[in-house]
Amino acid sequence: MDKPASTRQLKVARELQRDLAEIIRSRGMAMFGGAMVTVSEVRISPDLSQAKVFVSIFPSDKADATMGILNENMGAIRGELGRAVAKQLRIVPELTFLLDTSLDYAARIEELLKK
Numbered sequence: 806m807d808k809p810a811s812t813r814q815l816k817v818a819r820e821l822q823r824d825l826a827e828i829i830r831s832r833g834m835a836m837f838g839g840a841m842v843t844v845s846e847v848r849i850s851p852d853l854s855q856a857k858v859f860v861s862i863f864p865s866d867k868a869d870a871t872m873g874i875l876n877e878n879m880g881a882i883r884g885e886l887g888r889a890v891a892k893q894l895r896i897v898p899e900l901t902f903l904l905d906t907s908l909d910y911a912a913r914i915e916e917l918l919k920k
Contacts (some may be wrong), residue, residue, distance in 0.1 A: 841862070847859070865909050879902070
């Protein structure tokens with residue numbers, strides 16, 4: 806069973822989520838083929854060296870292509886993140902982008918309830 810996140814982990818995760826959302830927003834929808842990318846959650850390891858970044862993508866049929874673009878540009882995004890958090894963190898965590906499917910799940914449940 807995972808240990809609950811410490812207060813420091815939660816604070817760092819919130820800051821990373823805010824900064825990553827701004828970095829992705831500044832790149833614009835054109836970079837992602839018209840898809841809207843939202844950073845829904847960030848979970849960071851206890852040693853602050855690795856961050857799992859959960860993103861939701863709308864429309865969901867562009868998810869695979871958009872995840873590919875995010876992973877191709879991970880180095881550049883991490884570099885920008887490093888400049889944003891340079892004063893707060895000694896090391897910039899390694900990023901892992903994961904697709905957050907909770908919106909699709911909620912839409913599917915809603916669709917089933919309408920029947």
